[in-house]
Amino acid sequence: MDLLSDELLEDTYLxxxxxxxxxxxxxxxxxxxxxxxxxxxxASNAI
Structure with missing residues (x-):
């Protein structure tokens, strides 16, 4: 997980x-x- 940038992590989550x-x-x-x-x-998309 540390290899993902913050932005890529958020995009992947969405x-x-x-x-x-x-x-x-x-x-x-x-x-x-x-x-x-x-x-x-x-916050708005949590399972």
Whole structure:
């Protein structure tokens, strides 16, 4: 996960929601966003 930039992580998270990917994958992305304190997109789209 550390290889993804913050912007790419957020984009990936939003795309995962849009394409209805596995909940576990979305949660993993969300946890990483929280770890990096990138909660702006997550707040409105959390599972």
């Amino acid at each position: 795309a995962a929601i849009q394409y209805k990917l596995e909940d576990d994958f979305i949660r993993m992305l969300l946890l990483e966003m929280k770890r990096r304190q990138l909660n702006k997109a997550a």
